Each structure stands twice: as structure tokens, then as C-alpha cells.
Amino acid sequence: MSRAVDAQEPGEGLRRLYAPERPQGLGVPTSYQALYDLPTSPECLFQEEARRKTRTWGENLTFYTGVGFLSGATAGALVGVRRAAAEAERGESAKLRLHRVLNHSGTLGRSYGNRLGVMAMVFAGTESFVRYQRDGANDWVNTVAAGTGAGAIYHTASGPRAMIAAAVLGGVLSGAAVAARPVLQRFAPEIVARWDNL
Known part of the structure; x- marks a missing residue:
């Protein structure tokens, strides 16, 4: 049970406030840092997961595809911004320049992201297939x-x-x-x- 402090507020009756800095009983930690002192190693629900050294084929597929798509989308957006800046003309309004940047970066980001995501998906599938054919060698x-x-x-x-x-x-x-x-x-x-x- 935690300690409560009696406090009198102006215009109010007596009320009890929680004082976490002064815990008592039941072995409650004395600092908040002890509450968040968590292990950094991955936690596994089953022992089979703890013994496994690599990702499964599904985890591999999801991870590589996501990283590939995000990397491609970022690279495409940067190329689109550069291309929009090169196509800008003197005297254009800021609104027109912004629309050009958004159009180019959206189109190229989507295109590059899709290509790199598909390549990463094929890579992940091929790697899982090769690992399976080599009896789990990694x-x-x-x-x-x-x-x-x-x-x-x-x-x-x-x-x-x-x-x-x-x-x-x-x-x-x-x-x-x-x-x-x-x-x-x-x-x-x-x-x-x-x-x-x-």
C-alpha cells in the first residue's frame, strides 16, 4: 500500500493525494528507474524461438520487403525533389513549386519503392529457399x-x-x-x- 498525504486546497475539503516518491510496504521500488530497468535481449515466449538463430522465412520476407520499400520510397522522393528543383522556372509561385515537388517525389517515390520492395521480396524468398536446400546452413x-x-x-x-x-x-x-x-x-x-x- 502506498502512502497518501493529506492536503488542504483552498475552497475544498480534506482530500488524499498519492505520493509515489515515498512508497512503503510490499517491496515497491524506491525510484522510477527501477521500474523501467528492463532487459535489452529479445524475449521469447517459447523455448523453440529462443534456440532459433535466424528469422523464419515469413519474418525474413516481411522484413526485407518493408526495408526495401521504405528505402526505395525515400530515395525516389529525394530524386523527385531534385528533379522538381531542376525544372523550376523563374517567377513561379511557391504553391506551384510545392505542387511540382509533391508530384515528382510522390511519383518517383512510389515507383522506386515498388521496384526495390519487389527485389527485396524476391531476395528474401530466394535466400529462404537456398537455406532450406542447404539444410538450414546460414x-x-x-x-x-x-x-x-x-x-x-x-x-x-x-x-x-x-x-x-x-x-x-x-x-x-x-x-x-x-x-x-x-x-x-x-x-x-x-x-x-x-x-x-x-
């Missing part, structure tokens, strides 16, 4: 194979030459991401730890 081979496969699948309709070029580009980019991870882990371990916990 190493750099999965990432490079997924990048190569995603590039090839995404450009399948463009013909064999474009498909091969996109597969090579996807493999090189995913290999660069794998090679950059140790460097990032050395100089920014907090970012890598948060990325792993997502």
Missing part, C-alpha cells in the same frame, strides 16, 4: 546465392543478356554487403546488434 553462401538468384529472377522478362548481367550485379552487391559486415561490426557494433535483433 552463412555467406546463402546471401550471395540469393543476390544472384534475385537479380536473375527480377530481370527474367528482359532477356538472357539482361538476366545474366542482373545476376552478376546482384551477386556482387550481396557479396559486398557480406564483406562490409565485419568492418561495420568492428566500427559500429551497436548497429549490427540492432540489425540482428530486428
